[in-house]
Amino acid sequence: MTISEKAAYLKGLMDGLDLDTEKAEGKMISAIVELLGDVTKKLSDVEDTTIAISDELDEIEEDLDAIEDYILDEEDDDEDLDWDDEDDYGFDDDEDYDEEGFDFGDEDSIIYEVKCACGNIINFDEETLEAGSIVCDECGELLEFSLEDEDEE
Numbered sequence: 186m187t188i189s190e191k192a193a194y195l196k197g198l199m200d201g202l203d204l205d206t207e208k209a210e211g212k213m214i215s216a217i218v219e220l221l222g223d224v225t226k227k228l229s230d231v232e233d234t235t236i237a238i239s240d241e242l243d244e245i246e247e248d249l250d251a252i253e254d255y256i257l258d259e260e261d262d263d264e265d266l267d268w269d270d271e272d273d274y275g276f277d278d279d280e281d282y283d284e285e286g287f288d289f290g291d292e293d294s295i296i297y298e299v300k301c302a303c304g305n306i307i308n309f310d311e312e313t314l315e316a317g318s319i320v321c322d323e324c325g326e327l328l329e330f331s332l333e334d335e336d337e338e
Contacts, residue, residue: 192218192225301326 186194199218204211295311305323313319318329 188228189225192221195221299328299330301328 196218199214204214206212206215296308297314298306298308300306301321303324305321307319307321309319314330318327320327
């Protein structure tokens with residue numbers, strides 16, 4: 186018998202006893218049975234919510250498992266590459282790569298990185314490099330750059 190069924194059974198017993206709800210004992214028993222009915226409804230709502238949350242968590246877990254499998258498959262594909270063979274990873278000796286920064290396809294997307302004396306790592310673009318300096322947002326120190334090669338000096 187479920188809790189809801191037990192609460193309904195007690196209400197039926199109370200109704201069958203024809204208790205006088207005008208007297209103190211009848212009022213108290215009636216209030217207790219009513220309270221049990223309310224608690225039963227709330228408990229039922231909590232159980233329903235718990236089941237819904239559990240179902241959602243199961244779906245999230247399945248999605249995360251699928252993502253993990255996808256990522257692990259990608260890593261397996263990367264491990265299968267022969268890094269000595271340029272064709273496997275798309276580099277071509279004929280292309281010029283900027284050794285000082287990252288090239289993402291066009292000149293505007295080259296990102297440079299400098300480490301300030303305070304330890305803060307600052308990323309900046311070609312425009313900032315041409316300006317010749319940048320201020321560290323952590324310590325306020327002015328960092329200056331030179332476009333001249335050290336080999337020329």
